[in-house]
Amino acid sequence: MNVKELDKAYIAPTYNRFPVEIVSGKGSVVKDETGKEYIDMGSGIGVTSFGIADDTWQQAICDQIGKVQHMSNLYYTAPCAELAQMLCEKTGLKKVFFSNSGAEANECAIKAARKYAADKKGKDCFTVVTLENSFHGRTLTTLAATGQKHYHELFTPLTPGFAHIAPEDTAALSALDAKTTAAVMIECIQGEGGVVPLSQDFVKAVADWCKENDVLLIVDEVQTGNGRTGELYAYQNYGVTPDIVSTAKGLAGGLPLGATLLGEKTEAVFGFGDHGSTFGGNPVCCAAACSILRRIDRGLLDEVKAKSKYLFDRFTGAEGVESVSGLGLMIGIKTKKPASDVVKTCMEQGVLCLTAKDKVRLLPALNIPTEVLEKAADIICAACKEENA
Numbered sequence: 001m002n003v004k005e006l007d008k009a010y011i012a013p014t015y016n017r018f019p020v021e022i023v024s025g026k027g028s029v030v031k032d033e034t035g036k037e038y039i040d041m042g043s044g045i046g047v048t049s050f051g052i053a054d055d056t057w058q059q060a061i062c063d064q065i066g067k068v069q070h071m072s073n074l075y076y077t078a079p080c081a082e083l084a085q086m087l088c089e090k091t092g093l094k095k096v097f098f099s100n101s102g103a104e105a106n107e108c109a110i111k112a113a114r115k116y117a118a119d120k121k122g123k124d125c126f127t128v129v130t131l132e133n134s135f136h137g138r139t140l141t142t143l144a145a146t147g148q149k150h151y152h153e154l155f156t157p158l159t160p161g162f163a164h165i166a167p168e169d170t171a172a173l174s175a176l177d178a179k180t181t182a183a184v185m186i187e188c189i190q191g192e193g194g195v196v197p198l199s200q201d202f203v204k205a206v207a208d209w210c211k212e213n214d215v216l217l218i219v220d221e222v223q224t225g226n227g228r229t230g231e232l233y234a235y236q237n238y239g240v241t242p243d244i245v246s247t248a249k250g251l252a253g254g255l256p257l258g259a260t261l262l263g264e265k266t267e268a269v270f271g272f273g274d275h276g277s278t279f280g281g282n283p284v285c286c287a288a289a290c291s292i293l294r295r296i297d298r299g300l301l302d303e304v305k306a307k308s309k310y311l312f313d314r315f316t317g318a319e320g321v322e323s324v325s326g327l328g329l330m331i332g333i334k335t336k337k338p339a340s341d342v343v344k345t346c347m348e349q350g351v352l353c354l355t356a357k358d359k360v361r362l363l364p365a366l367n368i369p370t371e372v373l374e375k376a377a378d379i380i381c382a383a384c385k386e387e388n389a
Helices: 003-010 055-065 078-091 102-121 140-145 170-174 200-213 283-293 298-315 339-348 370-384
Strands: 022-026 029-032 037-040 095-099 127-131 162-165 181-186 216-221 244-247 258-262 321-327 330-335 354-356 359-362
Touching: 037 370, 055 283, 078 095, 078 258, 078 283, 095 102, 102 127, 102 140, 102 181, 102 216, 102 244, 102 258, 170 200, 181 200, 200 216, 298 321, 298 330, 298 370, 330 339, 330 370, 339 354, 339 359, 339 370, 359 370
Parallel strands: 127 162, 127 181, 181 216, 216 244
Antiparallel strands: 022 029, 029 037, 095 258, 244 258, 321 330, 330 359, 354 359
């Protein structure tokens, strides 16, 4: 059997895969089993921060594998401690808990918020408020946090203790009961919700309400983090300081790693045995992440912003395009014809794109070469034109 037949025979059918087998790649170009090349404008859903088979990333991994590939968290390893130091110094947050994924990072954030609230306000203060149209993961608890009902339908009963308000609804925000609300959890850009940025005013209103009422502010940076928006973390575009930040995806450049960053209020919330993870803080994953974070400097972030401006300018007003949304290299394109049709045409022409709701979604590598980006933009623009429908 070939790979596609093996997949169909033995893998649970949870993914509606594109009919392409990727076998190799370098940077922002990948190759399928026939030798056809594609420009990768999805980067594994915002994961391969510096592209495929990045040399610096590979070397960091190989160096660490040659020393120790895994140790229990009952012992110290240097990459774990060094990565935590880098994250805290770059954000001003105080402590880090490492896990394996964005959902786990969000689980940890929710646990930290509930423990903080219970310790300070009592056991009846546990509600975590999130936004409608949000996405926070696929575990039962992070599904409950997710503000999209269609994700809930097959898996009830979900974890109780969550409430949802509409984005930009400051009246609903003001009406929340601070006595029972442990935290408000937001994505500054709702990625799976259609690449929809929150307004500066609303994010500030949330931060101000949380501060005034001693309610924790959690910012989910799973997709928006690690340079994706032109700042290290998306909240830094908004001038607010969260109490807890979750991140994953691009952090380790292609290896599974999640991180929950705890601020001044929450840095001491966990004691020995309160939380744990067998693979969280794995030294190989952390070494990979260190190699990523060391290179996300002001110069790279400015390049991300410049490439973002190019793409916004290129797609705004283009034939077949209704609107463009997002921030940095996290872009949603609302097209006149179905986004799935645009993605299919792009794939045929050698560009891999994603969708989010009714939009074409772009999440290229942060360091995608300008000439490769321009070629991809040409193909995407052509695919958006209505005569291709």
